[in-house]
Amino acid sequence: MILFPSRRRADHLTERPVFREDIKLAGHKVATMQYVVVGTFLFLLAGFWELQVRDQELYSQMADRNRIKAHPIPAPRGKILDRDGRVIVDNHSTFSVLLARENLKESHLKQIAEGLHLDYDDLQARIRRFRSRPRYEAIIIKEGLTPGELAFVEAHKDPDSFPELEIIHTQRRLYPQDGALAHVLGYVGEISENELNVPDYARYNQGDVIGKAGIERQYNDVLMGVDGQRQVIVDNRGVVRQVLGSKDAVPGKPLSLTIDLELQAVAELAMDGHRGAVVAMDPRTGEVLAVVSRPAYDPNRFAGRIRTRDWKEISENPDKPLLNRAIQGQLAPGSTFKPIVALAALESGEVDPSFQVNCGGGAVFYGRPFKCHLRGGHGHTELNRALAQSCDVYFYNLGNRIGIDTIAKYGEMAGLGKRTGIDLPYEAAGELPSTAWKIRKFRSKWYAGETISVAIGQGALTVTPLQLAAATGGLAMGGVWHRPHLVKYEGAAPPPSKAELNPDNVARVINGMYAVVNEGGTAARARIPGIELCGKTGTAQLASNEFLKSKAGQGIKDNAWFVGFAPKTNPEIVVAALFESGEHGNLAAPIARDIVKAYFDKKARRTPAPALLAERR
Amino acid sequence: MSGYRSVRDLDWTLLLVAAAICALGILQIYSATHDTVWRDAWWKQVLYVATGLILLWIVTLVDYHSLLGNVPFLYVGSIVLLVVTFFAGRTVFGSRRWIPLFGGFHFQVSEFVKLVLVLLVARYLSELTAKKLESPDLLKLAGLVGLPMLLVMSQPDLGTSLTYLPILACGVFLAGLQWKHLAVILVAAVLVLPAAWFTLKDYQKARLVTFVDPAADPQGSGYQVIQSKIAVGSGGMWGKGVTHGSQTQLRFLPVPHTDFIFSAFAEEHGFVGVVVVLGLYFLLLMQIVSNAQAAPDRAGAYLCMGVAALLLFHVLVNVGMVVGRMPVTGIPLPLMSFGGSSTWSVFLMLGLVNNVRLRRFLN
Numbered sequence: 008m009i010l011f012p013s014r015r016r017a018d019h020l021t022e023r024p025v026f027r028e029d030i031k032l033a034g035h036k037v038a039t040m041q042y043v044v045v046g047t048f049l050f051l052l053a054g055f056w057e058l059q060v061r062d063q064e065l066y067s068q069m070a071d072r073n074r075i076k077a078h079p080i081p082a083p084r085g086k087i088l089d090r091d092g093r094v095i096v097d098n099h100s101t102f103s104v105l106l107a108r109e110n111l112k113e114s115h116l117k118q119i120a121e122g123l124h125l126d127y128d129d130l131q132a133r134i135r136r137f138r139s140r141p142r143y144e145a146i147i148i149k150e151g152l153t154p155g156e157l158a159f160v161e162a163h164k165d166p167d168s169f170p171e172l173e174i175i176h177t178q179r180r181l182y183p184q185d186g187a188l189a190h191v192l193g194y195v196g197e198i199s200e201n202e203l204n205v206p207d208y209a210r211y212n213q214g215d216v217i218g219k220a221g222i223e224r225q226y227n228d229v230l231m232g233v234d235g236q237r238q239v240i241v242d243n244r245g246v247v248r249q250v251l252g253s254k255d256a257v258p259g260k261p262l263s264l265t266i267d268l269e270l271q272a273v274a275e276l277a278m279d280g281h282r283g284a285v286v287a288m289d290p291r292t293g294e295v296l297a298v299v300s301r302p303a304y305d306p307n308r309f310a311g312r313i314r315t316r317d318w319k320e321i322s323e324n325p326d327k328p329l330l331n332r333a334i335q336g337q338l339a340p341g342s343t344f345k346p347i348v349a350l351a352a353l354e355s356g357e358v359d360p361s362f363q364v365n366c367g368g369g370a371v372f373y374g375r376p377f378k379c380h381l382r383g384g385h386g387h388t389e390l391n392r393a394l395a396q397s398c399d400v401y402f403y404n405l406g407n408r409i410g411i412d413t414i415a416k417y418g419e420m421a422g423l424g425k426r427t428g429i430d431l432p433y434e435a436a437g438e439l440p441s442t443a444w445k446i447r448k449f450r451s452k453w454y455a456g457e458t459i460s461v462a463i464g465q466g467a468l469t470v471t472p473l474q475l476a477a478a479t480g481g482l483a484m485g486g487v488w489h490r491p492h493l494v495k496y497e498g499a500a501p502p503p504s505k506a507e508l509n510p511d512n513v514a515r516v517i518n519g520m521y522a523v524v525n526e527g528g529t530a531a532r533a534r535i536p537g538i539e540l541c542g543k544t545g546t547a548q549l550a551s552n553e554f555l556k557s558k559a560g561q562g563i564k565d566n567a568w569f570v571g572f573a574p575k576t577n578p579e580i581v582v583a584a585l586f587e588s589g590e591h592g593n594l595a596a597p598i599a600r601d602i603v604k605a606y607f608d609k610k611a612r613r614t615p616a617p618a619l620l621a622e623r624r
Numbered sequence: 625m626s627g628y629r630s631v632r633d634l635d636w637t638l639l640l641v642a643a644a645i646c647a648l649g650i651l652q653i654y655s656a657t658h659d660t661v662w663r664d665a666w667w668k669q670v671l672y673v674a675t676g677l678i679l680l681w682i683v684t685l686v687d688y689h690s691l692l693g694n695v696p697f698l699y700v701g702s703i704v705l706l707v708v709t710f711f712a713g714r715t716v717f718g719s720r721r722w723i724p725l726f727g728g729f730h731f732q733v734s735e736f737v738k739l740v741l742v743l744l745v746a747r748y749l750s751e752l753t754a755k756k757l758e759s760p761d762l763l764k765l766a767g768l769v770g771l772p773m774l775l776v777m778s779q780p781d782l783g784t785s786l787t788y789l790p791i792l793a794c795g796v797f798l799a800g801l802q803w804k805h806l807a808v809i810l811v812a813a814v815l816v817l818p819a820a821w822f823t824l825k826d827y828q829k830a831r832l833v834t835f836v837d838p839a840a841d842p843q844g845s846g847y848q849v850i851q852s853k854i855a856v857g858s859g860g861m862w863g864k865g866v867t868h869g870s871q872t873q874l875r876f877l878p879v880p881h882t883d884f885i886f887s888a889f890a891e892e893h894g895f896v897g898v899v900v901v902l903g904l905y906f907l908l909l910m911q912i913v914s915n916a917q918a919a920p921d922r923a924g925a926y927l928c929m930g931v932a933a934l935l936l937f938h939v940l941v942n943v944g945m946v947v948g949r950m951p952v953t954g955i956p957l958p959l960m961s962f963g964g965s966s967t968w969s970v971f972l973m974l975g976l977v978n979n980v981r982l983r984r985f986l987n
Contacts, residue, residue, distance in 0.1 A: 032925045036798050037917055040929060044909045047940050048902055054947030055902075058857035059895040066857020073854065074870045242874040 074240050075251065077144045078105065082232025083178035085259035087192060087222060089268040090294070090495070096192055098178040102152040104160055105145040105173040107245065108134065115169050122159040123149045129315055136200060140213050147214065151179050170245050186303025187275050188266065190331035191431065191493060193221020194309035219309070221331070222262065222493060224432050232259040263495050265294035273605040274299045277598040282587040283566075284332035284472040286491075287602050290480030290572060290581045292500065293489030295429070297602060298473075300332040334427075334434045337469040338585065341545030342380075342397045342529075343568045344418075344464030346482060346516050349390060351417035352405045353512035360515055363389045366400040373456040377403050380546065394519025395528035397544060399463050406462020411453055414461060415441030420506045421478035422488050423470055429491040437474055440467040464545060472583045475570050480581035483541070483572040485513045517541055521575050524596075530569060533596035535604050541578075542571025544596060569595035573603045580606045634684070635981050638911045642959055642974060645904050646673045646967075649960030652889045655866045656880035659873070665881055665962050672964045676971030683975025684982055691979075692747040692923055698740045699768070705733045706775040721779050732965035734776045734784045738934055739972050741769055741788055745795040746926035756800040766792065782828055783953035787937055794933030795926055835951035848878045853948050855884075855891040863894030881962045883954050887946040901960075905939050915981045924980035931973040 058066060081103075087096035104123060111134070120127040130148060137146050149156070157174070164172045180195055196219040202208045211217060217231060218224035235256035240249040274285045274297045287297040304321050322329060330336065352358035368384035370377055379385065379399040385392065393401035406414060418424060424439025438444070440461055442453040460466035470478075473491055481488030486508035490501055520541035524530045529544040545568030566588065572581035582599040650673070654666035691698075709723050722730035748765050749757075769792045776785035821829070834846035855871035864870070869891035871877045880888035890898050909932050916928035935958050942957040944950030956966045 031919075032798050032916070032922060032929070033800075034917075037913060037925075037929070040794070040798075040932065041910065041913055044906065044913070044932070044936055047936055048906050050949070051940070051943050051947070052899070052902060054944070054949045055856065055890065055895055055898045058853055058947055059859055059890065059898065060861060062857055063860040066854050067860065069854045070858035070870055070876075073851075073876050074874050240870075240874070243876045248874065 072109065072141075072143050074242075075143060076107065076239050076241050076245075077141075078173070078175060078237045078239065079145070079147070080235035080237055080253070080256045081147075081175075081177045081216075082234050082256035083258045084180065084195065084216075084232065085230040086261045087230070088261055088263045089266050089271075090264060090296075091267070092263070093268050095183060095188060095264065095266070095268065097181045099181045101150055101177055101179045102157055102174050103147045103150040103177040104152065104156075105175055106134070106148045107145045107171045107173065108137065109142045111171045115171065119148075119169055119172065122163065123152075123156050125149055126315060137213055145173060147175075147177065150177055164245075173245070180307075182306040184305075184307075185275075186305050186328075188271060188298070189221075189303045189306050190300040190333065191221050191264075191266065191298045192306060193223035193225075193432075194219055194306035195223050196309055220329075220433075221431060222264070225430050226262050226494060229262055230259040233257040264493050265289075265296065265495055266298070266493065267296045267606075267609075269609055270297040270602055270605050271299070273297075273601050274598065277601055282326070282332075283585040283595075284336055285582065285584045285598055285602070286333050286472045286476040287580060287582045287606075288473075288476055288480060288491055290477075290484050290487075290489065290578050293477070293491045293503070294495070295473075295491050295493050296580065296606070298331075298333045298493075300330070300336075302326045302328045304328040331431070331433075332585065332587075333472045334429060334431055336471055336585065336587075337435050337437050338471075338566055339466070339468055339547040340464040340470045340475055341547030341566070341568055342399075342464055343475055343479070343543045343545035343570045343583075344468065344470075345394060345397065345402050345545075346520055346543055347417055347421055347423075347478065348402055348405055348409075348414055348462050348464075349394060349516045349519065350482060350508070350512060351413050352409050353390075353515060354417065354508060355409050355413045357409045357413065358405055360390060360512075362405075363387055364393070364398070364401040364404050366398050368400075370400045370403055372403060372407055372459045373454075375456055375459075377459055390515060391519045391522055394516070394543065395522035395526055397523075397529050402462045403459045406458045407455070410455075411458040411461060412441050412443075414458070415439055415444070418468075418478075420486075420488075420504075421481055422504070423468075423474055423478055427473055427477050427491050429473060430493050434473075435471055437470045438467055465548060472585045475568070476581050476583035479543075479570045479583065480572060480578065482513065483517060483578040483581060485510060517575060520571070524571065530571070530596040533569070533571065533600040535573075535600055535607075538573050538603060538607055539575035540571050540573040540600065540603055541575050542569055542596065542599060544569050567595045569599045571596070571599045571603065573607070579610075633982050634978050635911060635915060638908065638915070638974065638977065639680075641904050641908045641911065642971075643673075645901065645908070645959040648889070648901060648904075649885065649957075649962075651866065652885055652892070652960065653881045653962050655869075655892060656872050656885065656888045658867060660875075662881060662962075668964075669962050669967070672967040673971075676967050679968055680971045680975035680978065683972055684979045686979070687983060688743075688924060688927060688976060688979045691743055691976075692750075695740070695743050695747045699744055702733070702737045702740045702772060703775070706737065706772055709733050710775065710779065721781055721784075730965075734772075734779070734781060735965040735969040736972070737772050737776070738787060738791070738969055739976070741772065741791050742927060742930035742934065742973065742976065744768060745791050745930055746923050749795050749799040749926055750921065750923035752799060754800075756802055757796060757805070759805060762796065762801075762805055765796070780825060780828075782824075783941075783955040786941075786953065787934060787955060790933040790937035791930045794929055798926065798929055831952045835948075848884070848952055849945075849948050851876045851878065852884055852887040852946050855880075855887045856947055859891040859894045859897075861895050863890075863892050863897055866892055868892060882956060883942065883961065884946060885961050886943050886957050889960070890946065902943070905935075909936055909939075912977050915977050915984075918984045919980045920984050924983070927980050928977050931977055934973065935970070 083098045086094055089095050116130055117127055120130045125148065133148060160172050160174055163169045182189065182192060195216050198208065198211050198213065198215045198217050203213065218227035223230065233256065235254045237253040238251040239247045240251060241247055270287055274287065278285055278299045278301045282301055285297065285299040286295065288295045308317050353360060366379055366385035366388050368379050368382050380397065385396050385398040388398045388401050392398065418439045424437055426434045426436050445451060445453045457466055461468050477488060477491050486506040487503045489503040520543055521539065522528050523544065524533050524540045524542050530542050533540060533542060547566045547568060567586040568584070570583040572578040580603055582602050584595040584598040586595050650666050650669050653669050657663050657665045709721065712723065721732050721734060723733060724730055745765065752761060769788055773785045773788050834849060851871060855869065855877045858871065859869065867873065869888060871891050872880045872888040877884055877887055889901065912928050912932040916925045916932065919925040919928060938955060938958045941950050941953055941955055945952050956963055958970045959967065
């Protein structure tokens with residue numbers, strides 16, 4: 008038998024036990040084995056002691072994190088309504104994909120990104136951003152799933168493919184088409200890393216969708232609801248076994264704007280294809296009725312979580328579609344500033360109402376020639392004609408007489424050079440030059456020659472379309488400037504800023520503006536039969552005459568302005584329209600005319616007997 | 625020769641301890657499977673334990689000396705069956721370990737080879753006359769144990785094949801391993817192990833990597849270890865109660881009724897339960913060792929010590945794995961883990977121990 012030691016035959020064993028002196032095993036070796044057993048058990052017990060007694064807390068938390076998942080219940084944002092309760096911004100129900108990060112396998116991300124048409128780098132960056140949030144909280148990685156993407160998730164959320172995916176219902180913002188009212192409404196977006204570091208935003212969490220611009224931003228606290236959460240117990244496949252508890256979402260509150268959708272639509276249509284801005288407001292209250300800024304963008308592309316690529320395309324567009332020209336465009340007002348200069352001249356007493364100038368197409372001040380826009384000159388011109396025909400030489404003289412600080416005083420009274428305080432973020436203040444302004448800004452002396460340009464709304468003077476509307480509206484009211492606003496006041500309106508103006512002087516300026524439209528002035532084509540529209544055109548140069556004559560200045564065209572209000576007494580609406588590169592102010596006037604007409608048409612429709620209204624449904 | 629043996633002479637301490645462990649095991653199997661497709665497992669395990677007890681009794685009937693006498697046949701038979709398994713075995717999870725039997729039962733040869741190796745080592749070493757183990761005998765014995773190890777390893781079933789080693793190691797140690805041989809073995813091990821790395825399957829490598837660093841791949845091969853540690857740790861001092869362990873009930877714990885049964889037990893019964901069960905295993909092993917000391921001859925002592933070494937290794941590796949102190953090898957916990965072959969082979973070994981005990985007054 009080769010298997011066994013050859014000294015003995017195997018069959019001996021069964022016959023008699025092997026003879027050996029020591030029939031027992033050595034005692035110390037058995038004892039050694041016992042020690043090994045004791046050692047082994049102590050080794051194992053120490054392991055259990057560590058896990059179950061010393062680190063019990065830690066592992067209990069880990070066990071909870073395993074089984075307890077938090078699914079967000081997104082709160083719908085409040086609707087945004089117009090002044091008549093018509094819905095401007097609504098929500099629509101969409102499907103979104105949740106990604107559970109605990110069971111996330113890095114290797115799945117690429118396929119998930121492909122299946123959901125997400126940018127792989129965006130997705131990775133997104134997951135990185137959520138590092139600080141508890142891992143049991145799932146994150147939304149895509150909203151507004153297409154049927155194809157929905158099918159992809161449904162087909163792949165089984166334990167063997169991508170169990171980290173889950174589908175939930177969310178509400179997505181639905182903005183008006185074609186960028187209508189885009190700049191006023193703004194848009195929502197996921198809170199950014201930078202915003203999270205701002206103290207004002209401390210109450211928000213990573214992943215919250217907040218207002219990023221416009222009304223959405225300004226009134227975020229009203230519009231934004233409070234997300235709910237559903238805590239569930241899941242098994243290792245993510246199947247919900249038990250609902251621990253759920254906190255319902257608190258929907259955001261609706262917000263009523265002062266915007267009138269009908270006027271807005273007229274303004275939008277009129278501005279279609281142009282660059283510029285329109286603001287219409289009620290000078291009696293400061294309620295803004297319509298705001299247009301073009302070019303616009305489609306806020307629906309921002310609704311929720313915008314792709315990096317889309318964001319770049321919009322934000323890096325040279326036309327600056329994100330700029331709200333109505334409150335952020337700071338441009339020389341040109342001749343639309345003249346009514347304020349006229350008022351300043353009359354109120355200061357420096358200039359007699361009967362003051363006349365003989366316009367020969369230009370004049371020389373302080374050794375420099377200044378041209379009138381009318382080459383041949385206006386001849387003998389008094390205030391009314393100077394406004395109606397927009398005689399530059401007349402206002403050069405006015406400015407020269409009253410000086411820059413008087414102009415600035417009345418400009419400031421009308422609200423220029425400072426923010427109007429409209430309830431929109433990032434409003435621009437414009438520039439209202441004065442001697443103090445020049446020292447503050449340039450640390451240098453004001454030259455009297457600079458006043459001449461400012462007197463016709465050029466030079467360093469810049470305004471926003473909203474400022475111009477508000478300033479002109481207050482002037483039309485006889486010196487009562489209400490703060491422009493977009494959301495109806497719930498309580499008492501803040502007091503307007505008032506100025507003690509001589510009604511005769513105001514009437515003289517308003518008469519001039521009436522003449523602009525109705526007595527063969529520069530905006531004769533804006534005339535509406537039956538409506539006393541008063542206004543002022545303006546053509547503002549973007550650069551000095553010298554530059555425009557040079558080669559580089561060839562493409563640059565003037566900006567066209569019109570600011571007007573109606574009716575002549577007790578005005579109800581003031582409109583400022585700006586056409587960038589519009590060449591002449593009388594191109595802007597028809598827009599204002601259309602809006603004013605729409606306003607009074609609507610008013611006429613609203614006043615008739617109730618029976619008629621019922622018929623119209 | 626057998627007239628004075630009776631049931632009364634069995635090692636009742638050993639049997640009661642074993643029965644207690646089995647009972648806790650069945651309770652845990654029930655708790656871990658009551659709402660799964662395995663819900664029948666607990667009463668199957670009852671059957672396995674019951675038949676295991678019968679097997680134990682049968683083993684005590686035949687004098688272990690005659691078993692030792694038949695070692696050559698048992699050994700050759702084992703090798704043949706392992707080869708048959710290799711070619712005809714049922715493939716489960718990528719390895720051939722089971723031979724299909726009647727009635728849907730499957731027979732895991734490698735489990736019973738343990739028993740044969742215990743007998744083989746006992747017989748081989750008890751026939752040596754010298755006080756020290758000489759190198760030819762050592763090499764020969766190592767070869768005899770090594771052959772079935774290689775066969776089982778090639779199934780592939782590294783875990784089970786490793787359980788053969790403690791039988792050999794324990795026997796060799798008791799027989800008088802020489803220091804120089806030990807030194808040679810250690811040097812050889814150091815040289816061979818890196819080479820062995822390349823013969824491992826990918827999943828085996830991954831298990832070793834994650835043993836060193838479970839966080840390396842928390843969703844992959846490290847998952848089992850992490851989940852097991854969470855289960856054990858969250859059990860705390862008193863446990864979460866039967867059928868209330870979240871790790872076990874929500875399936876975060878892998879195979880909570882077989883390889884990771886002790887993890888499930890620790891979660892639901894806490895540190896106190898762990899101390900009790902480990903205490904039972906300790907008693908069991910000490911009782912086997914004391915039977916070795918009482919054995920009538922060296923062969924009997926080797927038998928008992930072989931069984932003790934084997935069971936200790938099982939407990940160390942399985943329970944150590946559960947707390948992350950041993951790599952994941954997939955060997956069951958004796959008497960607790962669900963499984964017929966494993967349960968029966970343990971009862972057969974306990975039968976051997978009783979066999980030796982019943983004949984302790986022979987000389």
